Amino acid sequence: MSDTIHEAFFEYLDEYAEGQLPPEDAARVEAHLADCAECRRWLEMLRAQKATFDPKNAPEPVPDLAAWVAAQDWIREADALPVAAFAKGNGKALRMNRAASVAAALILVVGLGAIGVLSLHPFSASKAAPMAPMAMDSAAATETTDTTAEAPMLSALYAEDAPEDPEMKYALRTLADDEAAEDTEEEPPAAGMALTEEEPEPAPQTKEADAAVQNSVLATDGGAPRDMTAGAGEDKPAEDLPAASDALSVETTTDAEPSASDALTEEAPAVHGARRDAPPRRSGLWLAVLVAVIGVAALVVWRVRKAREEAGQGK
């Protein structure tokens, strides 16, 4: 039959059978049908197909889908929710939104916590390096910038057992003065613990000098060194170190400094810079917030796009 179907009119027979052709096109089809028995038979077949497939003529009983829906748990659950809960959608969507919100909150918490830990980690690692060679300075590791740590240093100048050596006294005074000056310039730490643990960071260069001082002091007085070392461990900029060591006229720490800095690794300068700049933990926190915001935004965008795709594709 396909050989006899007139292709020129075949495409229009379907619309003609539905009465959807414009009047002029319908007239052309009818003129052709008047002369073409094959197309008339094909038109009849089309009408038979349509009549057969029309649901109005179908003998098959239609199940009561509305009753099935009413009996479903997801409908009963939705029915139990207040209308206000559907402000953004139905119960299923609301639960999905809640799940997305919980996931976003978890990402925020985990992101902040992870970055917070990471921001602390560099300082704990760098702190370990100088502490190893400076085992005798374990007290210095727990130093703080509070005045109680300063006191031993200053008091050492006036202690009865203060060294008589004028150069030594000058060194002590210099170190104490530097301490006091820096304490007045230094901003209070935003988070106390980080800075206190940072304190020893610059010490490697300083601590080598202090060790040299200590060694020389030990030669004169066994008591002072611990105070000196403790005091020297605080707030001693590396730049001031040569002056102290020159004043001491002891073996300079310039040779020792590289080894100390090696032990410290390159984190010390960064710590110096960090101490003078805004505390690193602040930038770490900002970074954490930024990462968390990006993560939440990405999650929201993904959820919205997925919902739109599902709605658009009807899946």
Next chain:
Amino acid sequence: MAQPLDIRVIRAQKGDTAAFEDLVREHQTRLYHTCLRMMANPDDARDMAQEILVKVWRNLPAFKGESSLSTWLYRIAMNTCLDELRRRKKAKQTSMEALAESGWEPTDPEAERLLDRSLNRELLHRALDELPEDFRAVVVLRDVDGLAYEEIAEVLACPIGTVRSRLNRARKMLAKTLLEMEPNFLDRV
């Protein structure tokens, strides 16, 4: 262009289950027959229809009225049925074979006419079932759901020209299958 939403749609989007059931009641006949013509099996058709209604409920809040509700519903229905058909093979048994096996024979002219009509129906259903699912989809949307070419194009997300050519080819394939099954089919129409 977005169309104003039916008030029942708006209420159903806000969780009014009675409004949603009302919408289901309005569309269930065509929905079921769409599934039936696509799946060629009443049990499968019911399962598909139920699965489709779950999807409709879940996605209703995202419906913005950019198409008619019927078009949107049929899009979900077609995608669900086509996905299922592509996923599995179907076992087919025609009513004609079942009737012949049962030994039933007509005894009067009226019964004969009914049998002819029934056989015609079965022939057509079988021929439809023989069509590839993409061609079957356009015939079902056209003849079962009564959609215009533009609406079919929207449901299937393809150009109108594709709808026309696909429907053309589907009709020819149907005719060829029918005549192979029953050479005198046209005489019985």
